[in-house]
Amino acid sequence: MSKTHVSATVNGDPVEFLAAPGMTLLDALREELNLTGSKEGCGSGDCGACSVILDGRLVCSCLVLAAEVEGRRVETIEGLAHGSELHPLQQKFLEHAALQCGVCTPGLLVAAKALLDSNPDPTESETRYWLAGNLCRCTGYDKVIRAVMDAAAELRQVRAA
Amino acid sequence: MSQLAYLAPSSPEQAVIALSAAGARPLAGGTDLLVQLRAGRTKPDIIVDLKRVAGAIGVREEAGGFVVGAATSGAVLGEHARLSRIWPGVVEGAKLIGSTQVQGRASLGGNLCNASPAADGVPALIAARATCMIVGPNGQREAPVESIVTGPGQTSLGPGEFLLAFRLPPRPAFASDAYLRLTPRTEMDIAVAGAGVNLALDADGVVTQAHVAIGAVAPTALLVADAGAALVGSRLNEASLAAMEAAVRAACRPISDKRGTEEYRTRIAGVLARRAARIAYQRAGATL
Ligand SMILES: Cc1cc2nc3c(=O)[nH]c(=O)nc-3n(C[C@H](O)[C@H](O)[C@H](O)COP(=O)(O)OP(=O)(O)OC[C@H]3O[C@@H](n4cnc5c(N)ncnc54)[C@H](O)[C@@H]3O)c2cc1C
Numbered sequence: 001m002s003k004t005h006v007s008a009t010v011n012g013d014p015v016e017f018l019a020a021p022g023m024t025l026l027d028a029l030r031e032e033l034n035l036t037g038s039k040e041g042c043g044s045g046d047c048g049a050c051s052v053i054l055d056g057r058l059v060c061s062c063l064v065l066a067a068e069v070e071g072r073r074v075e076t077i078e079g080l081a082h083g084s085e086l087h088p089l090q091q092k093f094l095e096h097a098a099l100q101c102g103v104c105t106p107g108l109l110v111a112a113k114a115l116l117d118s119n120p121d122p123t124e125s126e127t128r129y130w131l132a133g134n135l136c137r138c139t140g141y142d143k144v145i146r147a148v149m150d151a152a153a154e155l156r157q158v159r160a161a
Numbered sequence: 162m163s164q165l166a167y168l169a170p171s172s173p174e175q176a177v178i179a180l181s182a183a184g185a186r187p188l189a190g191g192t193d194l195l196v197q198l199r200a201g202r203t204k205p206d207i208i209v210d211l212k213r214v215a216g217a218i219g220v221r222e223e224a225g226g227f228v229v230g231a232a233t234s235g236a237v238l239g240e241h242a243r244l245s246r247i248w249p250g251v252v253e254g255a256k257l258i259g260s261t262q263v264q265g266r267a268s269l270g271g272n273l274c275n276a277s278p279a280a281d282g283v284p285a286l287i288a289a290r291a292t293c294m295i296v297g298p299n300g301q302r303e304a305p306v307e308s309i310v311t312g313p314g315q316t317s318l319g320p321g322e323f324l325l326a327f328r329l330p331p332r333p334a335f336a337s338d339a340y341l342r343l344t345p346r347t348e349m350d351i352a353v354a355g356a357g358v359n360l361a362l363d364a365d366g367v368v369t370q371a372h373v374a375i376g377a378v379a380p381t382a383l384l385v386a387d388a389g390a391a392l393v394g395s396r397l398n399e400a401s402l403a404a405m406e407a408a409v410r411a412a413c414r415p416i417s418d419k420r421g422t423e424e425y426r427t428r429i430a431g432v433l434a435r436r437a438a439r440i441a442y443q444r445a446g447a448t449l
């Protein structure tokens with residue numbers, strides 16, 4: 001079976017690639033587009049390490065076929081920072097030591113960005129439920145939650161200013 | 162996987178043609194299908210993506226009720242204010258499916274057609290007396306939700322047929338619904354038992370119509386007619402609730418597994434149905 005030609009927008013840039021039959025969006029990002037920030041933790045939708053935003057919706061890229069994103073908009077962890085300037089979420093993850101091994105971190109950051117895009121002032125409990133599909137074996141989650149709450153507060157200040 | 166083709170038809174007619182080929186499988190959100198594909202548990206030759214088919218995505222009001230595209234994600238359903246107000250039980254069933262990421266993709270059509278006995282979206286749809294708009298080689302037909310799943314992993318859909326949308330009937334005044342499930346964890350777990358209850362009341366708070374459906378306690382989700390009948394004519398007094406619970410338990414035919422024994426599942430199904438009935442009653446505008 002021949003490969004499918006796919007054109008999409010990734011982090012604002014138009015991209016084109018060939019999707020092998022059955023190839024997932026995660027594999028296309030990592031192997032065809034060299035965007036290796038999104039990780040495969042499980043490949044079954046359970047861990048969230050592969051989280052990306054597809055047409056404004058948070059999804060697991062391991063459970064999206066690459067061919068499905070024809071004409072769609074994909075946002076990945078690589079689109080979070082502006083050049084060398086970290087996104088407030090990234091900065092707060094560093095300040096709060098919200099990562100250790102870092103495998104879950106790209107997925108958590110993308111998921112947290114999707115949360116703050118739709119809800120700039122989430123409660124702690126809303127944040128915990130929103131991130132329930134992002135597993136982390138290292139941090140115990142508390143520092144992650146504090147980093148997200150702190151980044152949300154900073155982003156609100158920036159917006160108000 | 163090396164033989165897998167991908168098609169994304171834009172009309173129901175094109176989808177039927179694509180699905181009529183040997184080895185073709187519909188794809189909605191892929192949160193069941195792609196997991197099974199990656200694990201090698203299913204080996205389709207052609208994947209037919211339904212998400213670009215006209216009418217398979219979105220919510221619209223029609224003839225006093227709602228038409229819900231079968232491939233609409235849980236996230237979209239949860240954000241639909243009127244659907245959430247008028248069918249809160251149907252929406253809470255859909256919203257219980259998986260994490261935020263899974264919600265971004267998982268559909269009620271996929272939840273039903275995957276045919277898991279524990280599917281969270283199904284009991285409330287059955288209790289709502291929702292019907293399926295099915296498209297196939299012989300045109301369109303409409304069938305009750307409870308007629309689709311015939312056993313674990315099995316449906317009554319014929320070759321080339323797929324679910325285009327669900328139809329939710331018009332609501333009388335003083336009517337509402339609720340769905341409750343029990344899982345060992347609060348998130349990301351499979352139901353031990355689930356119950357959906359849909360009630361309509363008169364202006365005095367007397368139940369005029371009641372439908373009770375249960376999940377994860379039999380090979381398919383079940384509509385328990387006796388349980389609904391036990392509530393009609395009551396204001397959910399203890400005697401009617403006890404009769405409803407007894408009817409629910411009598412209908413259970415669960416398995417024992419690591420999530421719960423037969424006895425536990427049967428008992429919990431009754432408790433969940435009782436609690437869901439109280440919530441539906443309150444939502445319908447009456448106080449206990
Ligand atoms: C991490 C995770 C957590 C989950 N948690 C839950 C949970 O809490 N509760 C729960 O019930 N489920 C859960 N699920 C299972 C799954 O998300 C749901 O069953 C979901 O509703 C499936 O919908 P989908 O659109 O992704 O279906 P798909 O995977 O696209 O399809 C599922 C099946 O239905 C068929 N199909 C799909 N749409 C149609 C149609 N319109 N017509 C005919 N056939 C069709 C497909 O061919 C396939 O066989 C979870 C899954 C994951 C990965």
Ligand code: FES
Pocket residue numbers: 039040041042043044045046047048049050051060061062063
């Ligand atoms: S790799 Fe996609 S959810 Fe784990």
Ligand code: FES
Pocket residue numbers: 098099100101102103104105135136137138139
């Ligand atoms: S930092 Fe190691 S898994 Fe989260």
